[in-house]
Amino acid sequence: MKLIDKVLRRWRVSIAIKALPNEVNSVFDIGCDDGYLLNRIDDGQMLLDGCDPRLNANFPAQNYKFFHGFFPSVLEGNEYRGPYDAIFALAVFEHLTEIDLAKSSHKIAEMLSDNGILIVTVPHPFVDKILDVLMSLRLIDGQALDEHHGFDPKSLVRILSKHLRLKSKKTFQLGLNNIFVFEKI
Secondary structure: OOHHHHHHHHHHHHHHHHOOOOOOOEEEEEOOOOOHHHHHHOOOOOEEEEEEOOOOOOOOOOOEEEEEOOOOHHHOOOOOOOOEEEEEEEOOHHHOOHHHHHHHHHHHHHHEEEEEEEEEEEEOOOHHHHHHHHHHOOOOOOOOHHHOOOOOOOHHHHHHOOOEEEEEEEEEOOOOEEEEEEEEO
16 A cells, blocks of 8 residues: 555544444444554454454454454355444445445444444545546556446445434545444334
């Protein structure tokens, strides 16, 4: 991961962590990669679980559990430790089709505690053009950019609305990124 990738990830994670309520005992991170977000919030007491098809993390402590694969299918036949007070999906949903997002929203609602929240970040579609330039200049690694498909962040509420209700939405990174917070219906 190059410096710009790290700076953008740190910025995105910092914004997302601010959306966490004070009392959180369990977290699941969809697309956890190397566990960076989970490590940032680890207080030694929380259950910190995650999944990623390119999993690049070890179990640093007993309070972590990782699943290697795509959400939600990676959880089929595997025991996860929910319900979770918070589920994160940072820079993930723009990689999924609407059908996969609808399936994911059902599983997310099933995994959330009664007062649980889903915290999502998705970039503005214009970001793909910026990332293409940065990749051509070899300034970023741009993991899985080929999976982006011009995802429209405005469609997220409609797609997830069967199982989740929008609590808040904001932009950050000069309007090029969006953070959504949903709650279980």
